[in-house]
Amino acid sequence: GGASALAHDLTGRRVVISAGGTREPLDPVRYLGNRSSGKQGWALARVAAARGAEVVLVAANVELPAPFGVRVVHVGTAEELRAAVHAEATDADVVVMSAAVADFRPASVAEAKMKKDSAAEPDSVPLVRNPDILAELVAKRSPGQLVVGFAAETGDADADVLTHARAKLARKGCDLLVVNDVSGDLVFGQADNAVVVLAADGESTEIPRGPKDGVAAGIWTVVASRLTPRYS
Numbered sequence: 001g002g003a004s005a006l007a008h009d010l011t012g013r014r015v016v017i018s019a020g021g022t023r024e025p026l027d028p029v030r031y032l033g034n035r036s037s038g039k040q041g042w043a044l045a046r047v048a049a050a051r052g053a054e055v056v057l058v059a060a061n062v063e064l065p066a067p068f069g070v071r072v073v074h075v076g077t078a079e080e081l082r083a084a085v086h087a088e089a090t091d092a093d094v095v096v097m098s099a100a101v102a103d104f105r106p107a108s109v110a111e112a113k114m115k116k117d118s119a120a121e122p123d124s125v126p127l128v129r130n131p132d133i134l135a136e137l138v139a140k141r142s143p144g145q146l147v148v149g150f151a152a153e154t155g156d157a158d159a160d161v162l163t164h165a166r167a168k169l170a171r172k173g174c175d176l177l178v179v180n181d182v183s184g185d186l187v188f189g190q191a192d193n194a195v196v197v198l199a200a201d202g203e204s205t206e207i208p209r210g211p212k213d214g215v216a217a218g219i220w221t222v223v224a225s226r227l228t229p230r231y232s
């Protein structure tokens with residue numbers, strides 16, 4: 001047992017990890033974005049590479065330096081992230097969607113910078129739905145490939161965080177869902193994190209609050225336990 005026995009449990013595995021947050025342009029200088037820093041995705045990539053995996057990181061608007069031994073593909077929008085993830089997911093043993101993908105994008109992108117009319121109140125911005133990349137990955141996954149989703153949830157009047165998360169796992173159809181409780185600002189841009197990993201078969205693994213590398217290590221241990229054994 002112990003860390004040394006786990007050190008190379010991902011040797012020979014190809015993993016694709018999306019990280020960061022997409023930006024959906026309104027005009028040449030403005031976008032709709034979100035607060036995802038990419039740090040948890042970076043930690044996942046670093047730890048997977050250290051444990052022997054061949055890692056591709058599809059990074060949406062993350063400025064961090066490439067983790068050692070990891071190939072980084074930079075993207076901006078949800079459509080760019082979609083194309084890159086699908087291209088890289090062929091032959092992957094594991095695809096982890098830790099990126100925050102904008103649910104909607106502006107219906108059109110202005111070619112020139114939008115100017116304000118000093119007299120009138122602004123128009124509303126029409127939005128259209130972005131494709132659900134995780135659902136697409138689930139629909140096209142190859143035998144033995146594991147698809148892992150992330151969910152940042154808050155409890156509300158309807159249900160608590162884990163109830164929302166279980167419903168999301170069922171809805172998405174992925175193998176594992178990594179759940180973050182984001183009530184109260186403990187996640188975005190922070191060095192520490194805490195998650196629960198829910199599996200489609202009902203298993204759940206709590207990974208206690210700690211540095212994002214430690215949380216990443218816990219997530220990979222759950223993933224590795226579910227990979228189809230290889231006898232080569």
Ligand code: CTP
Binds near residue numbers: 078103130149
């Ligand atoms: N995701 C995706 N494509 C989208 C939206 C989300 O691939 N267009 C992925 C995320 O990368 C994440 C998972 O789906 O792994 C869950 O994202 P989340 O935003 O929590 O789920 P939604 O179905 O968009 O639900 P919500 O209404 O709560 O935002």
Ligand code: CA
Binds near residue numbers: 103
């Ligand atoms: Ca969403």
